[in-house]
Amino acid sequence: MNSRNALIACLAFIGGFVIMSIELLGGRLLAPWFGSSIYVWGSVISVFMLALALGYYIGGRWSVHNPSLARFGCVFIVGGIILLPLMLSAETVMEAVFEQVSDPRYGSLLAASILFIAPTLTLGIISPYSVRLLVEDSDRAGEVAGRLYFFSTLGSAIGTLATSFYFVLWFEMQTIFISLCLTLVACGCAAFIGHRKWPVTLAPGAVTAALALVILPLLTLPADAAGRVIHKERSLYRTVMVVQDSKRLCMQFSVRREQRNQSCKDRRDARRLVFDYAKLVFAGFLATPEPKSILVVGLGGGTLPVTFRELLPKARIDVVEIDPAVVSVAEQFFDYAISPPGDLHVQDARIFGKRAAKGDIRYDLIVLDAFNGDYIPEHLMTREYLQETQKLLSPGGVLLANTFSISKLYHHESATYASVFGKLINVTTPSSANRVIMAINGPTPSEEAIDNNVARWQKTLEKYGVDMAKVRSQMDDSRDWDQDARVLTDQYSPANLLQN
Numbered sequence: 001m002n003s004r005n006a007l008i009a010c011l012a013f014i015g016g017f018v019i020m021s022i023e024l025l026g027g028r029l030l031a032p033w034f035g036s037s038i039y040v041w042g043s044v045i046s047v048f049m050l051a052l053a054l055g056y057y058i059g060g061r062w063s064v065h066n067p068s069l070a071r072f073g074c075v076f077i078v079g080g081i082i083l084l085p086l087m088l089s090a091e092t093v094m095e096a097v098f099e100q101v102s103d104p105r106y107g108s109l110l111a112a113s114i115l116f117i118a119p120t121l122t123l124g125i126i127s128p129y130s131v132r133l134l135v136e137d138s139d140r141a142g143e144v145a146g147r148l149y150f151f152s153t154l155g156s157a158i159g160t161l162a163t164s165f166y167f168v169l170w171f172e173m174q175t176i177f178i179s180l181c182l183t184l185v186a187c188g189c190a191a192f193i194g195h196r197k198w199p200v201t202l203a204p205g206a207v208t209a210a211l212a213l214v215i216l217p218l219l220t221l222p223a224d225a226a227g228r229v230i231h232k233e234r235s236l237y238r239t240v241m242v243v244q245d246s247k248r249l250c251m252q253f254s255v256r257r258e259q260r261n262q263s264c265k266d267r268r269d270a271r272r273l274v275f276d277y278a279k280l281v282f283a284g285f286l287a288t289p290e291p292k293s294i295l296v297v298g299l300g301g302g303t304l305p306v307t308f309r310e311l312l313p314k315a316r317i318d319v320v321e322i323d324p325a326v327v328s329v330a331e332q333f334f335d336y337a338i339s340p341p342g343d344l345h346v347q348d349a350r351i352f353g354k355r356a357a358k359g360d361i362r363y364d365l366i367v368l369d370a371f372n373g374d375y376i377p378e379h380l381m382t383r384e385y386l387q388e389t390q391k392l393l394s395p396g397g398v399l400l401a402n403t404f405s406i407s408k409l410y411h412h413e414s415a416t417y418a419s420v421f422g423k424l425i426n427v428t429t430p431s432s433a434n435r436v437i438m439a440i441n442g443p444t445p446s447e448e449a450i451d452n453n454v455a456r457w458q459k460t461l462e463k464y465g466v467d468m469a470k471v472r473s474q475m476d477d478s479r480d481w482d483q484d485a486r487v488l489t490d491q492y493s494p495a496n497l498l499q500n
């Protein structure tokens with residue numbers, strides 16, 4: 001392979017790398033506005049497939065008219081130029097679409113189309129144009145095309161791994177996008193060098209410079225605009241921040257242009273529970289006043305596990321949290337620490353539940369708190385998951401789930417819990433959009449037993465800001481949902497669509 005052909009193969013490799021990197025970042029870019037469910041990824045994939053198909057078609061037709069490395073370089077430069085302003089204005093585009101299109105399926109499809117069709121179509125021209133530049137003998141066209149698509153697809157695979165395994169953990173998305181834009185421009189310059197037939201050593205050097213441009217801008221991360229942010233940590237799932245003011249220290253997740261508090265600590269009184277839903281969770285103590293084993297799904301800042309440990313020093317307390325970044329922040333800023341008996345399990349709650357059931361592990365109290373204000377993982381809302389979780393409850397054990405108190409999802413979710421547990425108790429407060437669903441694996445305690453447990457815990461929990469008498473008054477077992485609402489299952493779970 002001569003230096004010209006090697007240059008074309010390298011450029012095709014980088015083109016494949018950039019396309020897949022943009023596609024992966026596209027799903028992540030849309031998630032804060034439209035969720036990360038299958039319909040969002042369906043929109044992203046569909047837009048990219050359509051744009052690439054058009055790019056292949058246009059590239060094939062264009063390649064028959066005086067193909068040259070100079071024109072090939074223009075494709076890269078135009079791709080970089082188109083991508084940059086779109087990415088810089090992405091938030092504005094998504095906000096406008098979000099406000100105009102209420103259905104996140106069509107909202108995500110429209111936003112993805114506006115943002116990604118033009119740059120992806122342009123980059124789709126690369127592969128067919130590369131083949132035309134490499135084909136000198138029609139008898140070997142198939143061999144040349146196969147070799148070219150090998151390099152291009154290899155670039156796509158490496159771009160997928162590099163972006164999903166490393167870039168999104170280390171760098172801001174906007175920084176990655178800017179780096180990809182500069183890379184495309186540098187590749188275009190490398191193609192012009194090859195076209196001008198300057199010294200052959202310059203072309204590989206230009207390609208090396210293009211790859212370096214992926215890395216160099218990433219080394220300088222933008223500073224946080226808000227001075228209250230004292231820590232920011234990226235993960236595979238979100239950006240986790242710690243924000244401090246004169247009264248509170250809060251863990252936040254990025255949601256659209258806002259940041260939503262996930263856990264807060266009162267800096268004047270670290271024991272006091274800040275969020276209403278955390279106080280409502282103690283309704284579980286009215287049915288099982290002395291749980292010996294507790295499972296908490298969703299760590300946040302560790303408020304509930306830490307409080308449970310102080311109240312029940314001998315209880316086994318297991319915590320499941322999928323995001324290592326959340327664990328790191330909870331330990332570093334919110335004084336969370338694993339306190340035996342019990343353990344912290346960094347894995348998906350569904351996987352943990354299946355394995356725990358096989359190990360015959362049972363809990364007196366289970367708290368489901370995999371909730372970030374906008375999104376509950378859909379596979380943790382289905383009848384099958386609740387059936388698996390019910391198997392983890394000891395006889396008379398209590399399940400408490402922090403979830404929504406408004407939206408169409410209310411009816412489907414209530415129907416789903418009722419299909420597994422029969423009777424439900426909603427624990428709500430007018431000041432919160434959350435509710436706590438309470439389900440008991442057995443008969444409901446008598447009114448007298450509940451009142452006795454109120455008296456048992458009232459004084460102890462006052463120091464945490466929990467009024468058990470008030471919690472008792474906020475419990476309601478009426479069936480206030482649509483009795484015809486469809487149950488959420490692993491086969492049918494458009495939960496976050498219904499939420500909207």
